[in-house]
Amino acid sequence: MKTRLSAAGAALLALLVALLAFGQPAHAAAGFTVANGTLYDANGTEFVMRGVNHAHTWYPQQTSTFPDVKALGANTVRVVLSSGDRWTRNTNADVANVISLCKANRLICVLEVHDTTGYGEQSGAITLARAVDYWLSLADVLTGQERYVIVNIGNEPYGNQGYASWATDNANAIKRLRAGGLTHTIMVDAPNWGQDWSFTMRDNAASVFAADPARNTVFSVHMYGVFDTAAEITDYLGRFRTAGLPIVVGEFGFNHSDGDPDEDTILAYSQANGIGWLGWSWSGNSGGVEYLDMATAFNPASLTTWGQRIFNGANGIRQTAREASVFGGTPPPTTTPPPAGGCTATYTIANQWQGGFQGEVRVTAGATAITGWTTRWTFANGQSVTQSWNVTLTSSGNTVTARNADYNGRLAAGASASFGFLGGWTGTNAKPEVSCTAT
Template sequence: MLQRLAIALGSVLALVASLLALSLPAHADTGFRVENGRLVDAAGNDFVIRGVSHAHTWFAHETGAFADIKSHGANTVRVVLSSGDRWTENSVSDVENVVSLCKANRLICMLEVHDTTGYGEQAGAATLDQAVDYWLRIQDAVKGEEDHILVNIGNEPYGNDAAANQGWAADTGAAINRLRDAGFDHTLVVDAPNWGQDWQGIMRDNASSVFDSDPDRNTVFSIHMYGVYQQESTVVSYLEHFTDAGLPLIVGEFGHDHSDGNPDEDAIMSHTERLGLGYIGWSWSGNGGGVEYLDMVEGFDGDSLTPWGERIFYGPNGIAQTAQEAPVYGGPGGDPGEEPSEEPSEEPSEEPTDPPADGGCTAEFRVVNEWSGGFQGEVTVTADAPITGWTVTWTQPAGQSVTQAWNADVSTSGSTVTASNVSYNGTLAAGQSTAFGFTGTHSGGASAPDATCAAAS
């Protein structure tokens, strides 16, 4: 009897352990993770990707692109790498430098292997298995950077060949598990077949099983939206299939036009914003083969935006308007900056001074980036007590002006700038911070003026 009880108890404990293993990610406290169908950081802060692709592997000398991309408000850069199967392999040291450039410019790095593009239809395209071989070769460059890096296993890993596409789910699951077995704790990003556009619905129909095959439950799906997505209804149907199913999705590539049709970029940008999904536009600069119109800037010049660049950065639902810096860099929910000293610098006076009229918050202004004639500023608002809204004001130095802003409603009267919260970032708990950003012009250099904050409680 006792032996039977012991066996029964052991079976129950084994069942409980197996259920916990299924429900809990293996590396819940490491870097980014997927939680309830959302991409969050290690502290559980939501992170919505707003970025662009940069063709680093073909333009490795254009290292200034990282600062320029950040200067227009992006929080993420998708970096094109090569496994050496079709183009020159990016070395460990090169990838390490890319990661350092991303971190120096407060960007999340999504690294992707481009050699897999169009496998089964494109001559010379690499398999996902070959892409994993490359990730294992450069593992030292990304290990320990799980809070700054997302690993996009392979770009558009299948063309339109029906037989090859049927292997997408099994091959993608196998690639995920090889990386996990090798110690990759990063959030993994997997592209759809059909040149990334999934017009056959293969990723859509198999996403749940692929997600479940990841022992860490930390895989994000990436759809590329070009000519297949000319109709708003098609865009909405695809996006909402994933959100309704609680599966994580980003639009990993899209443009304002394409050789296979005219995608509805307005619908893509508005509905990803409505649903809280990330998007990454293609691409910063360097396009050829008849799609030069997809360049966002002319000749890698960050100050020479093309019509597509103006649209994606500064149009409705654009990057500058909707991006929030990653929490790891001090964005919403993240580290607001330096730790306060334990001892106050001065003894408090016996008579407290009158608080500000509304009081309740502080504002810290800093210059994030600067270039010839322009700069990017950021203001971090921190609540001293629970508040339901805030207004920040500052006096612009001579020759300095604000041109575009995001995450705040900003107006200028003479030299006075007033910035107020928008609908989603006005309510803050005591000690909680949020940030807004802007770009501006200057003559002779940018400076960070003192900013004051008034709050509604």
Template sequence: MKARLSVALATLFALIVSALTVMPAAYAATGFYVSGGRLYEANGAEFVMRGVSHAHTWYANRTGSFAGIKSLGANTVRVVLSSGDRWTRNDAADVANVIDLCRQNRLICVLEVHDTTGYGEQAGAITLARAVDYWLSIASVLAGQEQYIIVNIGNEPYGNQNYGTWAADTSDAIRRLRAAGFDHTIMVDAPNWGQDWAFTMRDNAQSVFDSDPDRNTLFSIHMYGVFDTAGEVTDYLGRFRSAGLPIVVGEFGHDHSDGNPDEDTIMAYSQANGIGYIGWSWSGNGGGVEYLDMVTDFDAGRLTSWGQRIFNGANGIGQTAREATVYGGVGPTGSPTSGPTTSPTIPPTGFPTSSPTTPPPGPGTCVATYSITNQWPGGFQAEVRVTAGGAPISGWTVSWTYGDGQTISQSWNAAVTTSGAAVTARNLGYNGALGVGASTSFGFLGAWTSGNSIPTVRCVATA
């Protein structure tokens, strides 16, 4: 009997030790950690990145961009830095200021070294080992910031040539950072200019993850022309999800010189599967890709069509972002916060901001709710949310008539036409089909003079 009890106790002890052993090492630290293919804050709240990149190293004086990015609802900003090898070095003092700006604006800060871009193909590009030298040189301002920053070792660290050593070089870089005391979540970019068309990162991700003593590595895929179909997007991201490996879309756009990426699937699949995404980029693009600017001249009030799509479109940042709990955002057990924490302008007292509540629709029908989301003298921004009834629908048409002479100047996520005061909005190809009780939204900018009353809206569904 004593022997059997001893064996039982020994077995129980082994199980306890085993359970403790497999807990993520980073969980015991003070910042972000990954587990089961997902990213968590130190308190155990899951965090899904919804953000954009900002080219700080080339526009270091545009510090107001952090507030602008936050005002449109982002919870993350990916900040371009330089080691000094290709562009002006961002020293420790500058990086400390960047981190402070992120914290002031309640943003999680992904810091990346851009000098590695296209190594092996791009003249002047540096190795991942050289990027690690940079991180070690500014370690003093990164220490203690594990709750607020993620270290993206190097942007697109290989081009389309000589990328066969990506796995070994990435593992070596991670181990050097860990040996130097870095307890941060480490993000690693794919080769092939970030797009991994040869599947080098995909096929070696497990071994790279296992090489991290903290098991706290996050993989980043950049999605441009290589990912121009829904199948390519879902297959790539799905393989990481199935393998239990953490993945984020670290860059993507709505168009590119190498092809037209399927941004609708990127955003929809990411939202459905709890995958983070970071769009490229806030403002200041050149070299023929100026169309990737989200705002004009770094002005949050001047959204481009790409900016409208990523911030205000279906599965966009404004609709899906949740602020990090370290800043007071509510985690998955509570009512999540979303969008900007403050509004730059508030509708004047007495102006209604939303159409009256409508009874739930019946089968094969839809209901639309019109809301004013922002208003200023002479102008406004509005959103219309369309919700399917008791049966799936394949399309919708929303109509209303303005009573105060309002006009519409720009719209997104719907085909909007006007005839005098009458307005008609029809779904686009990607947001017409809605399941039972499912919703989508479209938005627009408009002008008003004497008043801006909420019109009565009508929704007609296509079965």
């Protein structure tokens, strides 16, 4: 359904206005906030989505999905709901149960209304205004869940026709949600079946962000056949980063009827730049895209090729997901500001099990841009590195040297890149001090 059409050229001016507004932290009611293009949880800890989509509205009995995807390492699940206009309405009680399942399994819930899909092109699709009616009818179950729930107003709210009103309609929808008392972080989808080949969202995101009184909006692009080259992916996501606007890849696949997405670049670039993503989808696909199932018949012990890629592949969920700190995990360590022209590095143990662990190092440039970086540390307890990603890593005895990859060495002033690794340990797994040298 997602079709590549010739995209008209568009300027970046709209993305670069109101920069002062972008830099101000949002003040939701003890929930997620956005500042400087970054999403933070209610503890003020940066949160990067690593998860999957789940077609709950069509498979409401498949509640085992939540513990299953959590066991595979996900930190977020995007849940398909219906307003009742095209499919059976998900009731207030049902949505409350979905939220409780997310919380019980320490997952962040992104709730989305699917009835808006392809408005203007697909028969029966509803307007964003109608989706807002549904969200406001759920106010009693959403209020108080700001720490755990993100509201995705409407899935792919326009097809390839009639999308010129995307910015106005989303701005009005956000204002109505705020006036109705919803203080959650809001997510808005791109038009053109989510793929924004017309660059309508890209070039109007700044005005939509500014229309939110809470400055607490995140933008979501869906990457299928339109995004079949690394250049298209890095250019699109990079423009949001440059403008200081929050962007996530709300859906993507490894293949699609409209082309072959470059999922490796989506995963690698997102990991290097702190961009969240949610793969489509856990199970239950039909209509010719059954190959997008990650699990066969909702069975976590029967992952498909796509499921193995998402969960266990390079830059996948097991390697990169970190649980939201609101669930009581250990917060990341603090660091002192990097010196001008230099860089600092923060070492975190993202996950640990008997005899093994997953580490992450985040490199942050100082007051001026850098063209490359090298980090070093020495293990004090005989730990070893067995696998790494997003970095060139070597070991000599207990000393580890990690240099940037080709695509994540250049960092703007204050920007960050991260890499990860798997390691082994016995007895003690103390965190070492890490040095960083810029080039």
